[in-house]
Amino acid sequence: MRRSLLLAGLVAASIACLVLFVGCHGQKTRPLVSPEGSTRPPASEVTRPGTAEPEENPIQPIETAEGEEGPLTDIHFDYDRYNLTNEAADVMAANAEYLMNHPEANVLIEGHCDERGTEEYNLALGEKRALTARDFLVRFGIDKSRVSIISYGEERPLDPAPSETAWALNRRAHFAVD
Numbered sequence: 001m002r003r004s005l006l007l008a009g010l011v012a013a014s015i016a017c018l019v020l021f022v023g024c025h026g027q028k029t030r031p032l033v034s035p036e037g038s039t040r041p042p043a044s045e046v047t048r049p050g051t052a053e054p055e056e057n058p059i060q061p062i063e064t065a066e067g068e069e070g071p072l073t074d075i076h077f078d079y080d081r082y083n084l085t086n087e088a089a090d091v092m093a094a095n096a097e098y099l100m101n102h103p104e105a106n107v108l109i110e111g112h113c114d115e116r117g118t119e120e121y122n123l124a125l126g127e128k129r130a131l132t133a134r135d136f137l138v139r140f141g142i143d144k145s146r147v148s149i150i151s152y153g154e155e156r157p158l159d160p161a162p163s164e165t166a167w168a169l170n171r172r173a174h175f176a177v178d
Helices: 002-024 086-101 119-140 164-170
Strands: 107-112 147-153 172-177
Touching: 086 119, 107 119, 119 147, 119 172
Parallel strands: 107 147
Antiparallel strands: 107 172
């Protein structure tokens, strides 16, 4: 009896491993951070954090000429991360100072990723990056109603080349001021 239970357990474990192996074959590898149930509206719609409904009057990204920068500086993230580096925190403090000195300005924070990972995962990671930047500004004293977020995932790379240098440029939060 004991032997047949052991054999049945081994067979069940083998089948489970086979199913996992076959089910995962051919998929892109996922980065370490899990999107855990993130639902996203279409990337073209700006959403307020915590809702899935588009805003009635969304902030639109400001179109700037190539090489031209807005009043706020982009921040960059490490691979598969959405926490701020020390350098990014310094940039965010300067961005927050600008917004404190310009109370009429609203900001759209765009979360971006490199091309690695699935589309769904990158949308979720881009959202977490935008939320991290928004939360920093709110903790700094910027009214939450002045800050909107959107995730573009891997859809809008700064550099489309498949290289470490390009990927590092693409892992960012971009700030569009209105």
